[in-house]
């Protein structure tokens with residue numbers, strides 16, 4: 001094990017020797033679950049190739065510009081309608097906010113959104129949330145620190161495997177369907193883009209664009225994007241409720257509105273930047289002095 005101490009040393013390692021320090025640590029349960037495939041828990045060449053592909057695919061599907069913004073705007077409209085249906089009464093918002101975020105990822109990865117009561121979407125969200133809860137449990141932390149000692153006690157381990165298997169079965173079915181109707185000239189989702197790469201990859205013993213890597217990559221994107229984004233959004237809602245004066249400023253800022261709905265769309269005007277910084281700064285918990 002190498003321990004780095006001090007700002008200059010850490011900066012030197014991460015900036016000047018990024019390649020050497022890029023690998024993730026070996027975490028027993030995650031390595032067993034993923035066999036170090038995909039993006040989140042892989043290392044070396046697989047990680048580099050999957051990361052480069054994912055970033056460029058998301059950029060090609062216009063991360064931050066129109067195409068993805070349209071999907072987000074459409075999802076916002078559905079989410080706002082669901083909120084309105086409660087008629088101003090209090091309700092548990094975590095499920096619907098998480099489902100809305102998952103749905104945006106569904107639409108980028110698979111190509112189309114699903115209804116909030118679609119059983120597949122509901123199972124997907126439940127499986128991921130349940131696994132994230134188990135992964136954060138004290139027993140899993142102990143298992144990851146002393147794997148041989150705690151292997152026998154890890155009862156919930158089975159549930160993690162069942163949830164992951166169910167999710168991966170859905171992803172595998174989707175890949176099989178997408179393969180049948182793949183049009184190289186009309187790539188509609190991240191899965192399509194991966195399948196095109198798969199066709200292009202020259203046969204060699206160290207293939208990266210394999211079905212197994214695709215299944216893990218898709219699961220990773222859901223796991224990484226869903227809870228993180230919905231937690232930030234829910235903190236944002238809470239802070240907006242707690243500080244109505246900020247809510248008023250944001251509400252009255254003259255946004256451009258989407259043509260198809262009355263939902264504000266993001267533009268990098270000074271006020272737009274103010275809203276983004278304020279929202280993210282506050283929601284990510286950096287705005288400590290307002291406590």
Ligand code: HEM
Pocket residue numbers: 039040051105220221224225226228229232
């Ligand atoms: C506000 C929301 C988000 C926060 C706070 C967040 C935070 C983070 C952080 C801190 C990491 C680095 C973890 C590490 O290196 O150990 C990370 C990695 C990652 N995030 Fe996010 N994330 C968010 C949204 C998303 C979304 C929406 C997606 C996908 C659609 C996503 C996909 C990923 C992936 C794939 C990685 C792994 C990258 C790699 O291994 O190179 N994240 N995220």
